[in-house]
Amino acid sequence: MSNVPADLRYTKDHEWIKVAADGTAVIGIxxxxxxxxxxxxxVDLPKVGASFGHGDVFGTVESVKAASDLYSPVSCEILEANSDLNNSxxxxxxxxxxxxxxIKVKVKNPAELAGLLDAAGYAATL
Amino acid sequence: MSDTLSRTPLFALHVELGGRIVPFAGWEMPVQYAGIIEEHMAVRQAAGLFDVSHMGEARVRGRDAAKFLDGVMTNEMSTIKVGMARYTVMCQPDGGCVDDLIVYRLGQEEFLICLNASNAPKDIAWMRAHVGSLQVEVLDECAAWAQLAIQGPQAEKILALVTSTPLAAIRRFGFAHGEVAGAAGCILSRTGYTGSPGFEIYLPAASAEKVARALLAAGKPHGLVPAGLGARDSLRLEANYPLYGHEISERISPIQAGLGWTVKFSKPDFIGREALHRQAQGGPSSSVVLFSLDDRRIARQGAVVYSGETPVGEVLSGTQSPVLGKPIGTALIAAGHAASATLTVDIRGHRIPLRVSVEPFVK
Incomplete structure (x- = not known):
């Protein structure tokens, strides 16, 4: 069974988002x-300062088998992209x-967070 | 084609071993167990065991068997010695490929032919349609045989632990009849589709699971792992072996695919001879090249290749090469552009320079 941590929010497209109290958030798959x-x-990630709307493609993750788009769970501005993923x-x-x-982002419209799945809701989609 | 998928005799074992099952050529097959890269490197460094029971088999026998095969295959069949095998293509009159195959000579008048899974019914119908007045019969033995491939530098040592058949006596593209793990009636062939040394074993379908378990148990201390179709594809691409439906197909001839060595114009006649001879003389309208990319993105099947701003071809196969640590692939390129130094491939809007390679990435 997949690991679905309880302290994260999720999209149906299999991204997770961890929101901090200061209005920033970290996003992964x-x-x-x-x-x-x-x-x-x-992993192809956007540049710092780029902005994305809710559901926009912010990057691509490529495996031996296929390339898949990454979708932004919320409207956001990029504060940092994880450079460790370039080499690893x-x-x-x-x-x-x-x-x-x-990516680490500034959440532009906190109201969008209400539309995300909690761990139980995401686990139910798997 | 039926929409129900077939299962090999090893289906339950794949599930037990944690294989991820996907539909492939009408079969439910494991694409990977632990992971494609790990399985790929196991084959390059130790050994991997593949279930290739989805492959088809046909027996061709009769007084005119060799003459018949010389007429339907591009390579020379009548000169194969008993106990040896030969790679060949079977062509349409226009030079397009019906299939690529390995032909084993079991006797003076008897051959066993290994067919691609998706082409097996078509191949058998094609051969039967061309028997004419010759004394030969084409038997469908697809259901009778299972096939295992044990590949990698440790493959021979591991196989020797479970068979009494003297393996050292089997040359490359040679084979022997024998038992494996107590299962009688096997054919052990020093062939493969990975670019690493090893054997392919044809065995009665009912014995497949017993033999596979015996090989996995004997091989475990030597680094043998079960390997899936994902690793099989990346291994064959590093070795520049064609895959039907990609590098060769009904629209890509063996001359275009760089398989001219399998086409023997010294034979008086065979299906496709005239068209292939024209291509060989005048040069084909397009040809297949092997390439690598100095990038992290993989160029997948269908990606467009450019020379400057002109589209000159398309990608046929693409994957990540675990040995090189970069993407590799094949592309069909229009005549006159294959040697161009300015080829690029479009990957999601990025133009990546394509590095054409004359040599396979592993030998």
Whole structure:
């Protein structure tokens, strides 16, 4: 069974988001997503300062089998992209909720967070 | 084609071993167990065991068997020695490929042919349609045989632990009849589709699970792992072996695919000879090249190849090469552009320079 931590929020597209009290958030993909992709070979992430709307494609994760788009769970501005993934894309397979976080963002419209799934809701989609 | 998927005799074992099952060529097959890259490297460094029971088999026998095969295959069949196998293509009159195959000579008048899974019914119908007045019969033995491939530098040592058949006596593309793990009636062939040394074993379907378990148990201390179709694809691409439906197909001839060595114009006649000869003389309109990319993105099947701003071809296969640590692939390129130094491939709007390779990435 996939690991679905209780303290995160989720999208149906298998992204997770961890929201901090200061209005920033960290975003990555779930354990289920990394298992379905198989060996990840490349993660294409946006530049700092770029803005994305809710549901926009913010990057691509590529595995031996296929390339998959990454969807922004909320409207946001990029504060940081995880440069560790340049040299170690396999972190996505090993630490999907830790070392393989993908982007740190400023959440533009906190009301959108209400539309995300909690752990039980996401687990029910798997 | 039926929409129900077939299962090999090893289906339950794949599930037990944690294989991820996907539909492939009408079969439910494991694409991976532990992971494609790990399985790939196990084959390059130790050994991997593949279930290739989805592959088809046909027996061709009769007084005119060799003459018949010389007429339907591009390679020379009548000169194969008993106990040896040969790779060949079977072509349409226009030079397009019906299939690529390995032909084993069991006797003076008897051959066993290994067919691609998705092509097996078509191949058998094609051969039967071309028997004419010759004394030959084409038997469908797809259901009778299972196939295992044990590949990698440790493969021979591991296989020797479970068979009394003297393996050292089997040359490359040679084979022997024998038992494996107590299962009689096997064919042990020093062939493979990975670019690493090893064997392919044809065995009675009912014995497949017993033999696979015996090999996995004997091989475990030597690094043998079960390997799926994902690793099989990345291994064959590093070795520049064609896959039907990608590098060769009904629209890509063996001449275009760089398999001219399998086409023997010295034979007086065979299906496709005229069209293939024209291509060989005048040069084909397009040809297949092997490439690598100095990038992290993989160029997938269908990606467009450009020379400057002109589209000149498309990607046929693409994957990550675990040995090189970068993407590799094949592309069909229009005549006159294959040697161009300015080829690029479009990957999601990025133009990545394509590095054409004359040599396979592993030998």
């Amino acid at each position: 779930t354990d289920h997503a990394q298992a379905a992709l198989g060996d990840v070979t490349f 894309p396999d972190l996505v397979n090993r630490e999907p909720y830790g070392g393989a976080w993908m």
